[in-house]
Amino acid sequence: MAKNNQPNADDKVILGPTGRPYRGFPTPPTLDRHGPARIIALCNQKGGVGKTTTSINLAASLAEYGRKVLAIDFDPQGALSAGLGVPTHDIPTIYDLMLDTKRDPKDAIVETHVEGLDIIPANIDLSAAEVHLVNEVAREMILARVLRKVVNDYDVVLIDCQPSLGLLTVNALTAAHGVLVPLECEFFALRGVALLIETIEKVQDRLNPSLELDGLLATMYDSRTLHSREVLDRIVETFDDKVFETVIGRTVKFPDSSVSGVPIIEYAPQHPAAQAYLRLARELVDRGAVA
Template sequence: MVRSDSAVTGPPGRRYYGEVTVGEPRLSEDGRLEVGEDIADDGTGKPGPTGRPMPVFPVPDALTSHGPAWVVAMCNQKGGVGKTTSTINLGAALAEYGRRVLLVDFDPQGALSVGLGINPMQFEVTVHDLLLGGDVDIQDTIVETQVENLDLLPSNIDLSAAEVLLVTEVGREHSLARTLAPIMDVYDVILIDCQPSLGLLTVNALTAADAVIVPLECEYFALRGVALLLQTIDKVRERLNSRLELAGILATMYDARTLHAREVLARVVERFPDEVFHTVINRTVRFPETTVAGEPITTYAPTSVGAAGYRRLARELMARYATPPAVG
């Protein structure tokens, strides 16, 4: 390591485990997130940004042990939709809830590392070396971040060569899965920040993953590539990774003041009613500031709307995928 309860019905097709109430999370006077009810006159939840009743997802219980890791690929072939921002801040929010989280920088640009205040060019060994099967221990490659429970597997521009070098390798699509295998019992969640393409590196991420989150900017042109991405996910599921599922589509950079953003979000929910998260990430100037600061929004601006959004997303994910209680 390097330093630097019973099922509850959610939206159609979804099952939530544990207690899920209706309403909006609120911040208490001391800045902690707490649950507050927001009930309509008919007893249902008032509509959230997606137009559906907004549940409140409970703060998860503390874990008594860690692992095996649940692997999630943050994927969209379109750039600038909030993949890296969402990877960093969702990871930090999960870590805040006591989960051990590993962030995998799987983009040669190294933006994930930079977003955590880490210079990716300082490392002699990165995920690139692990993929190519060198005599490298992944534990010696992982970097501790300044956030408790949050670690990083860094990359840099060297990763751009891996896609070419892996082409001739046997089982090339499983290279990342083999790389992560030794540390699966160390972490609770592994988040992979994919590059904006549908090439071999992204296929590797999908083959290693249990689930995919698709960040989608609330802008018309962002919609156009979603169908192609979902086709790719289906092909990987059929041919390489039968356990792969779509965790959800995450609306990002949402500005409720603009008609365009509201219309785009409505179209996404209409087209993918069961796949869109209740949580929507609002556009805020805080996100560019956190990139300059090199830290997650949950620590840079912990009481901000952006921090609350990613905490809500973390709780929604854990509510969706928590292990149901044993029967008998």
């Protein structure tokens, strides 16, 4: 007769989309104090992979678990700001802080309607940053100098990078402790990953030795298609444990919630996509990437 602490041979192991046993991850314990923050850059030079969607919903999910979160809109398109219902004109933005590092970053921090989630917005002005900063001394370190002034006020800072590997993205990687790579479950999305990993390694070698690859997040997954399943299998085969167990499915609820200017955990809290981002937040805490 099997002992109580041993699995029964008849018990079925439920496998998640990544082929690993599905785990729920425990609810994170309440924090008795806040800060200093761990800075995570959400980075992929390919557009349309769910980077901003992940920034919005992961930030809101971490705030739901009592973490103080600062989101940095680091894309001139300002999609992160718009997705959280924050105006981007006639107010201080991350561009102003980059040009004047003596300015208090708190002047540009905006409280969102999500409790515990603040944002430093961006607008099209940020597109001129690379031109203005090209002759600056230690131009790759400018964002790090800005964030140094607020890092003790938060538990996590999420930087939503633009889809390129230019100076702004290098600034984000230089300021960050970790990198989270949203990766669409589509063949062409795989092609640019090697270049992104090479860029991360160069930043590690030359600018930020403590930078870590926190993981790759499979997004826009559709279990009904063989293509999605094959691409996800290839990602797991290549990166193994660096692939998050949480997988984000494809759904029209994401653009619907973005138009409404609220995270999906508020727009449709019971939807599987909302539950997936809450699970991702728990997984990040479980992995030690977030306090």
